[in-house]
Amino acid sequence: ATPISVTVGIGRGARDGVLIKDAEALESLEKINTLLIDKTGTLTEGKPTLQNFSVAAGESEANLLALSMALEQRSEHPVAHAIVSYAEARDSKPAEISDFTSITGKGVSARFDGKTVLLGNPALLNERAIDISDFAQQVTDLQMLGHTVMLMGVDQKAVALLSVADKIKASSKEAIAQLQQQGIQVIVLTGDNAITAQAVAKQLGLDDVRADLLPADKFRIVQELQAQGRVVAMAGDGINDAPALAQADVGIAMGSGTDVAMHSAHVVLVKGDLGGILKARSLSHQAMKNIR
Ligand code: ADP
């Protein structure tokens, strides 16, 4: 039978928007010594807005915006929403594209006017042997400001740069500082690039950042740390976090995130407020003290 103090703890959490799905998660919370935390949508609001849109010499800004809009209307990614909103605000009409494909953790592609169009992170264009040197300096400058930078390639030419920025949640800084004071090692995991991720992490007093990760990498990092004997919590919001959330000793999903993340996790923070992790730990501590 579930001890009464556990039931009470779970009930108290629910009242404060901290949904603890099972007794085991409540038990494990006080034991965690490592917190892996996704950047986009977890440390940050997950509602990026477009900051820059610049095109190569001789290219039409209106045409490339229409093309970006067409590609990103078909994507669910937060950066896609930022680009579509920007295009809508400028009354852009989507271009006629075909053969849309989403390249997980990298970007999107389609065919337009007999050409292959790519829109995604600089690594994606590099992989496809597109020369991005004309944009390289601007890419680094914006990444150092914490922007996520995307490039558009049409066939073998880099034609546009788009950058988005995402606000850090008001609750993140204090919650992270307190978790660190409790002796928890906090590591940022992200599919975004290292320069952008480090710029964001630095604002939160964090320096351990693992960047350029695919969903399988996040999962593997959880397993590796567990194999070292660490008790690992993972906090995230995306489909790409789901395998890692399920594998962690305590998976913590944001209520603002995807359904898949919430199903995979053991704890859901209804409002996505990271202070909920502290709350959950204190409930865990109280419940376990009463049992001991
Ligand atoms: P995160 O961990 O930041 O949520 P993802 O693994 O989902 O990141 O994506 C990694 C990177 O791939 C993004 O930061 C972005 O640069 C690029 N990317 C992903 N989806 C898209 C898209 N629909 N359009 C353009 N770029 C994208």
Ligand code: MG
């Ligand atoms: Mg995310």
